[in-house]
Amino acid sequence: xxxxxxxxxxxxxxxxxxxxxxxxxxxxxxxxxxxxxxxxxxxxxxxxxxxxxxxxxxxxxxxxxxxxxxxxxxxxxxxxxxxxxxxxxxxxxxxxxxxxxxxxxxxxxxxxxxxxxxxxxxxxxxxxxxxxxxxxxxxxxxxxxxxxxxxxxxxxxxxxxxxxxxxxxxxxxxxxxxxxxxxxxxxxxxxxxxxxxxxxxxxxxxxxxxxxxxxxxxxxxxxxxxxxxxxxxxxxxxxxxxxxxxxxxxxx
Numbered sequence: 001x002x003x004x005x006x007x008x009x010x011x012x013x014x015x016x017x018x019x020x021x022x023x024x025x026x027x028x029x030x031x032x033x034x035x036x037x038x039x040x041x042x043x044x045x046x047x048x049x050x051x052x053x054x055x056x057x058x059x060x061x062x063x064x065x066x067x068x069x070x071x072x073x074x075x076x077x078x079x080x081x082x083x084x085x086x087x088x089x090x091x092x093x094x095x096x097x098x099x100x101x102x103x104x105x106x107x108x109x110x111x112x113x114x115x116x117x118x119x120x121x122x123x124x125x126x127x128x129x130x131x132x133x134x135x136x137x138x139x140x141x142x143x144x145x146x147x148x149x150x151x152x153x154x155x156x157x158x159x160x161x162x163x164x165x166x167x168x169x170x171x172x173x174x175x176x177x178x179x180x181x182x183x184x185x186x187x188x189x190x191x192x193x194x195x196x197x198x199x200x201x202x203x204x205x206x207x208x209x210x211x212x213x214x215x216x217x218x219x220x221x222x223x224x225x226x227x228x229x230x231x232x233x234x235x236x237x238x239x240x241x242x243x244x245x246x247x248x249x250x251x252x
Contacts, residue, residue, distance in 0.1 A: 144156065174186060204216065
């Protein structure tokens with residue numbers, strides 16, 4: 001729109017000409033005759049070159065043809081690797097394919113698909129280990145066989161196949177008889193059935209008394225109950241609950 005056109009047109013009270021454009025050439029929705037707003041974007045949000053405000057086209061690629069994750073239409077990033085880390089030839093940054101072999105057909109330990117080492121030309125490398133990492137005796141560099149046990153029969157945690165360590169205790173600290181190093185089972189009782197304080201599962205010691213000093217019938221070691229009376233009903237002074245001694249009771 002020329003300067004002359006800008007001032008020669010007739011505008012309504014809202015500032016729009018007969019075609020619906022204001023003096024700057026934009027309609028009520030803010031777009032010019034070519035369909036772009038004052039920032040250069042059309043109704044779909046793309047500029048004249050076909051890119052949105054973030055710099056991506058309708059397919060999600062920028063001017064260099066990379067998407068927001070920085071991969072091109074072929075699926076490779078700017079370094080030439082796909083999202084799994086492999087280039088067009090199928091090799092990663094370290095030069096190995098998805099099966100772990102380089103262009104010469106050897107893995108990172110120098111073994112071919114058939115297990116032949118590139119240096120020794122046999123199934124074992126110069127240190128005596130095969131493709132899977134085991135020597136002729138069947139142990140790896142850490143001293144463990146395929147099952148995970150060393151020459152003495154213990155795994156990396158120090159337990160044998162039965163689950164016991166060198167001293168005969170399992171991971172929970174109990175031996176084959178079910179007792180810990182102090183002689184107590186998982187419930188806290190020794191082989192005789194008493195806990196660390198000397199009480200059985202019912203709460204009584206070897207003599208039959210609980211932690212308060214009373215037996216199953218409620219009498220202490222001197223033969224008196226909780227209120228101080230023996231089985232016959234007399235206290236230490238020889239009186240019953242009614243204040244009478246044995247002689248008085250007999251005379252009654």
